[in-house]
Amino acid sequence: xxxxxxxxxxxxxxxxxxxxxxxxxxxxxxxxxxxxxxxxxxxxxxxxxxxxxxxxxxxxxxxxxxxxxxxxxxxxxxxxxxxxxxxxxxxxxxxxxxxxxxxxxxxxxxxxxxxxxxxxxxxxxxxxxx
Amino acid sequence: xxxxxxxxxxxxxxxxxxxxxxxxxxxxxxxxxxxxxxxxxxxxxxxxxxxxxxxxxxxxxxxxxxxxxxxxxxxxxxxxxxxxxxxxxxxxxxxxxxxxxxxxxxxxxxxxxxxxxxxxxxxxxxxxxxxxxxxxxxxxxxxxxxxxxxxxxxxxxxxxxxxxxxxxxxxxxxxxxxxxxxxxxxxxxxxxxxxxxxxxxxxxxxxxxxxxxxxxxxxxxxxxxxxxxxxxxxxxxxxxxxxxxxxxxxxxxxxxxxxxxxxxxxxxxxxxxxxxxxxxxxxxxxxxxxxxxxxxxxxxxxxxxxxxxxxxxxxxxxxxxxxxxxxxxxxxxxxxxxxxxxxxxxxxxxxxxxxxxxxxxxxxxxxxxxxxxxxxxxxxxxxxxxxxxxxxxxxxxxxxxxxx
Numbered sequence: 275x276x277x278x279x280x281x282x283x284x285x286x287x288x289x290x291x292x293x294x295x296x297x298x299x300x301x302x303x304x305x306x307x308x309x310x311x312x313x314x315x316x317x318x319x320x321x322x323x324x325x326x327x328x329x330x331x332x333x334x335x336x337x338x339x340x341x342x343x344x345x346x347x348x349x350x351x352x353x354x355x356x357x358x359x360x361x362x363x364x365x366x367x368x369x370x371x372x373x374x375x376x377x378x379x380x381x382x383x384x385x386x387x388x389x390x391x392x393x394x395x396x397x398x399x400x401x402x403x404x
Numbered sequence: 405x406x407x408x409x410x411x412x413x414x415x416x417x418x419x420x421x422x423x424x425x426x427x428x429x430x431x432x433x434x435x436x437x438x439x440x441x442x443x444x445x446x447x448x449x450x451x452x453x454x455x456x457x458x459x460x461x462x463x464x465x466x467x468x469x470x471x472x473x474x475x476x477x478x479x480x481x482x483x484x485x486x487x488x489x490x491x492x493x494x495x496x497x498x499x500x501x502x503x504x505x506x507x508x509x510x511x512x513x514x515x516x517x518x519x520x521x522x523x524x525x526x527x528x529x530x531x532x533x534x535x536x537x538x539x540x541x542x543x544x545x546x547x548x549x550x551x552x553x554x555x556x557x558x559x560x561x562x563x564x565x566x567x568x569x570x571x572x573x574x575x576x577x578x579x580x581x582x583x584x585x586x587x588x589x590x591x592x593x594x595x596x597x598x599x600x601x602x603x604x605x606x607x608x609x610x611x612x613x614x615x616x617x618x619x620x621x622x623x624x625x626x627x628x629x630x631x632x633x634x635x636x637x638x639x640x641x642x643x644x645x646x647x648x649x650x651x652x653x654x655x656x657x658x659x660x661x662x663x664x665x666x667x668x669x670x671x672x673x674x675x676x677x678x679x680x681x682x683x684x685x686x687x688x689x690x691x692x693x694x695x696x697x698x699x700x701x702x703x704x705x706x707x708x709x710x711x712x713x714x715x716x717x718x719x720x721x722x723x724x725x726x727x728x729x730x731x732x733x734x735x736x737x738x739x740x741x742x743x744x745x746x747x748x749x750x751x752x753x754x755x756x757x758x759x760x761x762x763x764x765x766x767x768x769x770x771x772x773x774x775x776x777x778x779x780x781x782x783x784x785x786x787x788x789x790x791x792x793x794x795x796x797x798x799x800x801x802x803x804x805x806x807x808x
Contacts, residue, residue: 278750279747279751279806288742310762310776310777311762311776333776335745336744336747337747
């Protein structure tokens with residue numbers, strides 16, 4: 275099996291979960307990866323302080339789309355205030371594949387967008403020194 | 405048709421490894437002759453130019469100015485109208501600042517095209533925003549070309565002060581009819597700047613024949629080092645222009661409050677010049693002339709035609725840009741069904757195939773052709789048909805992973 279393009283990565287890329295739009299929604303954010311021009315946006319519905327529902331939209335490579343899709347399944351039901359504290363490692367562990375430095379932003383775009391929507395922080399998630 | 409091989413790969417030390425380097429549109433590899441010329445300059449002739457009266461300084465000045473003279477001749481320009489810059493981007497910015505801010509004002513228009521690199525977009529956006537002028541774009545047709553009729557109709561409105569366009573598109577490969585554009589622009593009273601960053605490395609270019617008032621290109625895509633670009637200009641225009649940057653070497657005389665300017669081309673070369681880089685670029689164009697630019701172009705055309713033929717066999721690959729090799733240069737952008745360009749480039753890398761993926765610093769063009777990014781293979785003298793066969797094998801692998 276391919277080390278990067280594993281079956282579950284390709285599955286989430288080809289049939290992404292929770293993709294589309296949500297109207298009405300409570301929170302939204304839109305951002306892009308300046309390296310490749312890929313774009314990702316999110317709509318979030320909040321209930322009882324938790325992410326009740328969300329939809330991602332945009333275009334991107336297999337890594338960025340799979341990361342958004344896999345993460346979306348974890349994010350639904352999560353307290354909104356916890357989202358801002360999620361780290362880059364949280365995404366890398368969810369993906370379960372070795373992400374090279376040149377592809378990190380692909381993997382992290384969805385977390386950047388989620389943090390933007392929930393905290394207004396538009397910075398890239400920091401990657402812990404390895 | 406029999407393959408047209410130049411058999412020069414062994415001249416390029418980086419290519420001793422087992423890679424198919426298909427990213428010359430981003431930067432070319434450097435032949436041993438360029439590395440040796442720069443090394444020997446630093447070891448044997450290093451001194452600052454134009455000032456010292458000692459022998460070493462004379463040697464350095466002769467090497468530097470000798471390179472300028474050969475580079476000017478290579479591109480068909482006069483030596484004193486051949487200005488060294490840091491790269492093509494700086495050459496374009498030089499014109500935007502030193503000419504644009506004097507001659508483009510409120511209500512005027514700068515006309516560029518949808519296929520420009522950001523380096524030939526952003527300086528004009530900045531200029532237009534600053535002076536209250538309007539930036540307009542010529543559209544790119546379905547087949548990746550410009551329309552001269554559209555050019556005529558915009559020029560006929562009478563507000564265009566400058567037409568700035570690329571000679572060869574870095575994304576689509578389109579070879580633009582710059583001489584025809586220049587003739588029409590001049591008839592309408594506009595000047596013309598041509599971005600030759602992708603043209604000079606692969607075509608015989610005579611900057612005077614292009615009709616351009618300003619012609620910009622860069623060394624590192626033409627087998628030379630990074631850190632040196634070239635701006636050719638028309639004499640009466642350059643003479644009337646104010647300097648771009650102030651500093652040493654560009655002055656005639658400096659008093660406490662005012663200065664006078666040095667003669668061309670030094671008026672536009674403030675500070676210590678990229679001396680070793682000029683020597684290296686001189687060696688690069690000597691190398692290209694040794695092959696012959698007609699042969700370089702013929703080889704580029706052969707590789708491009710072969711690439712288009714091989715990609716046409718793959719019905720899950722879509723090629724962007726002109727399909728007629730007479731109307732295009734050696735950069736082929738493409739899409740693979742179901743696969744994002746980044747994933748294509750990643751899988752190609754595993755096959756030792758170096759291609760580019762992304763927006764190629766041409767985001768307006770990406771929007772115009774309706775994609776976020778493309779994959780691009782681009783060529784130079786060291787490439788062979790075997791490199792393209794390796795690309796195709798890598799793309800078969802992409803299709804195996806991403807095809808539905």
